[in-house]
Amino acid sequence: MKRVAVTGGAGFIGSHLIDNLLKRGNKVLCIDNLITGNRENIKHHMNNENFEFIYYDVSKPFYTDIKIDFIFHFASPASPIDYQKYPIQTLKVGGLGTHNMLGLCKEHEAGFLLASTSEVYGDPLIHPQTEDYWGNVNPIGPRGVYDEAKRFAEAITMAYYRYHGLDTRIVRIFNTFGPRMRKNDGRVVPAFINQALLNNPLTVFGNGSQTRSFCFVQDLVEGLLTFMETDEHYPINLGNPKEMTVLEFAEIVIKLTGSQSDIIFQKLPVDDPKIRQPNIARAQEFLNWKPKVTLEEGLKKTIEYFKEKL
Ligand code: UDP
Secondary structure (H helix, E strand, O other), X not given: OOEEEEEOOOOHHHHXXXXXXXXXXXXXXXXXXXXXXXHHHOXXXXXXXXXXXXXXXXXXXXXXXXXXXXXXXXXXXXXXXXXXXXXXXXXXXXXXXXXXXXXXXXXXXXXXXXXXXXXXXXXXXXXXXXOOOOOEOOOOOOOHXXXXXXXXXXXXXXXXXHHXXXXXXXXXXXXXXXXXXXXXXXXXXHHHHHHHHOOOOEEXXXXXXXXXXXXXXXHHHHHHHHHHOOOOOOOEEEOOOOEEEHHHHHHHXXXXXXXXXXXXXXXOOOOOOOOOXXXXXXXXXXXXXXXXXXXXXXXXXXXXXXXXXX
């Protein structure tokens, strides 16, 4: 039975990944310092003998005698307001944290999967984004702390692959949503759903013409588990290619919640990418993966989750 460590395992994506790993029969070591993660997301595993939680900041060196076979490195603040609230921690976990986890992998001769992001493409000049695009990132803007941390994380992961022959993988995750997102993490999905459920106005930033493409978390996790089993070392995009404007998305949320909310327009955040859509040809080729859950199905599950949390 393989033991898999998940950094950021108490977070949104990390905790869904852990649910699936345990279901598959893996042993899981969840490492999280809970700055944006939440114990609530993993509490249903606390009595499972195959699950262990370690409260720890992986930006500091980490050693363990427990034999680890694979590491998913998912620890990082990930919403724009979170990484602007914790800019130094974001840079450290992407930089030092990734270095520490690669060192742990080397020690344990384990496999490694880095959670990277569509943010490495910045405000993209290529559309849809393919993995061979190098990106258009402002290193000193408010998003630079996240974007550059993940770009460094990719660079050091490739260096460990090339120099030490480590068994690494890099996934570039596009906008993902589902239950366990934090109500107030500032991202558009929890923001709009909670505004709609309270019949408050939906806050569209700018004129709402910027685009995003939203992937349901279970689809993403299935892609991650397939990726784990391959030996493809170059980055792969995972996301749902169905693209829409933020304004269209607001209208969909109002319709699905049956809300009376209006839409109001607020200032567009600095460096907010104007367009984003994954090209998933590599995921289809190497993982035989494409998303199955429609936006409507995924949103219904997410709306149910937030209704219970009201
Ligand atoms: N957005 C919005 N209203 C909100 C929150 C976000 O219009 O209350 C917009 C934001 O400006 C961006 C898109 O929705 O264009 C997605 O934002 P999010 O923070 O979810 O993630 P991003 O894709 O920017 O990392």
